[in-house]
Amino acid sequence: MTKKVTIKDIARELNTNYSTVSRALNDSPKISDATKQSVLKQAKLMGYQPNSFAQKLKKGYSNTIGLIVPRINRVFFSNVIHGVETIAKQQGFNVIICQSNESVKDEEDNVKTLLSNNVAGIIMSISKETQNESSFQEILTNKIPFVMFDRALNNLVSNQVVNNNFKGAYEVTEHLIKQGYQKIIHFSGPLYINIYQDRLNGYKKALADYQIAFNPDFIIENTLTKDKGIAAVEELLKQKVDFDAIFASGDYSALGAILCLRQHHILVPEQVGVAGFANEPFTELLDITSVEQFSTDMGKSAASLLLEKVQRKEISDQYQNIEILPQLIIRKSTQKL
């Protein structure tokens, strides 16, 4: 590596002191315009790049925040990352991204890495395994700002940015009812995860509001993949269950359902309406009704919230809870009318 140019080099070249150079580069009012000009010019000439480590060491804080997600290459999370990056960049912050791979152990390691990198704050969505705050206890004791998004621990009070899953599910169900569907199956995720529980509750509430009796047999748990969606529909048909719509808590199972129905020459949406949740890119391509979660906005909100806390520097005990309102995206798969 070639020797790096430092402010001392610039100072030597200009026959001045390096503190002058430092102040000139930082546009201090104590420095005359003339010297500022010449310093800037010389710095450019010599290709000066400030050594950020020295700066951060001296200043005692960094312009870097940490972001921990279960997996980077998931549409939802990569959109969140995009949002976080955008806001952070705007405010002159860098982002170090870590993935927990849905493991508590990796999550702990990530926290350690971020802390020893002196990040100014941390944004995270917990792994599926995470049941308590042990893995990020260190963040709390280190007293740096901390924001959780999407998946959050119920029992932990903290800054949060979450989606209103209840409302999203309510709207899907309401829409189905208004389209004339009456016997609505619900494909759910594991109910110990709060987002799926919330969606189920939204579904129930809508039924109740429209005086449709809730049938527990219509809830099929753990059907969030394409294959499980297919299998579930097969089973429904085999059992000759009388249904006219499916609200799936995930887009992949909605897709599976549609493919299976089509296989059996059952028309969607004429005979059976199908809706998903998450608005995965393929739902637009295939005209499947779904719920947009505004993942990029979620990332932006989380970053804004965190950076606000970071800038303030005082860690208050005031926690903020930001709710992202999801939006029902109506497409052909549920448009009977």
Next chain:
Amino acid sequence: MTKKVTIKDIARELNTNYSTVSRALNDSPKISDATKQSVLKQAKLMGYQPNSFAQKLKKGYSNTIGLIVPRINRVFFSNVIHGVETIAKQQGFNVIICQSNESVKDEEDNVKTLLSNNVAGIIMSISKETQNESSFQEILTNKIPFVMFDRALNNLVSNQVVNNNFKGAYEVTEHLIKQGYQKIIHFSGPLYINIYQDRLNGYKKALADYQIAFNPDFIIENTLTKDKGIAAVEELLKQKVDFDAIFASGDYSALGAILCLRQHHILVPEQVGVAGFANEPFTELLDITSVEQFSTDMGKSAASLLLEKVQRKEISDQYQNIEILPQLIIRKSTQKL
């Protein structure tokens, strides 16, 4: 923020010198096991976290690499990021991820940011706008290891990890021919971008090898979105062009083609075979033949290559060119037989 614990604090507590503490923490052979034990214990007790800025400043290098991609939230790139992260983490490196948003200006800014963060090396895929090396001239003069992936400049000699687009396209075309398709339309991207040119060349070569005359009218440029795919098929049908297959240089246009054909009650694959390129997630869901580019592996290769150069520390003039072999994924949309 609470005051950070430093090695001096630990030393004071143990009535020893801070250099001893430093060496103990770094497991230096010059320190007795007894002191190492007590230092480690005390460090843990006091919740010591090394100040990475001080370390990096002193050592003069960082365990961070930079990664510049056009967009983070694209399946292809998020997979590459995933691959890079995985390898980097394994070798104790962090990754700072930047997005150029397909703009040369942002690309330049990214480069500056990364350099002032003293990254040990940089991996990048150029933006669509980028025509020459001006935006990363600084990397080259800074003499840090540098690897380009996927989109690379032809005229710049550098370390590269690229996909063999020629071969991928050849195999798709060959497969179509072997399935009995003879009149194969090719939907291409902008031909000034080398990857699309390479794919077109692969297509031509396959035709030639199987004694099928090349018809320039069968090449439809700039048809890489779903809508453009639909429009192109509409046009073909309107013009009553006689074709029995479509090889699209991108999956979205292949999808558009299929949707449009289906609309016109033309059977896929029985009457017209359709293949895409990139193996986007939805192609699996919809059983569309495509070409897997192994984006995660591409990221892994790029990271391994870069880190190898970084570890060596000497910037050699030897550049490496790694080729990723794509794989044809045959699905229903082209299986006439």
Next chain:
DNA sequence: TATATTTGTGCAAACGTTTGTATTAAATAT
């Protein structure tokens, strides 16, 4: 026993900044 070697620890400089204080020169006020 005297000397050489090994082992473990302490001292201090250095990495490249920022920033409080001291110093100088110039400008203004008395």
Next chain:
DNA sequence: ATATTTAATACAAACGTTTGCACAAATATA
């Protein structure tokens, strides 16, 4: 003309590490 203020720059310490060198004590060699 001298005293005072102001503006611009210089000096030096500090941030928290790593690491070469010096040194003392313990052990090995003669």
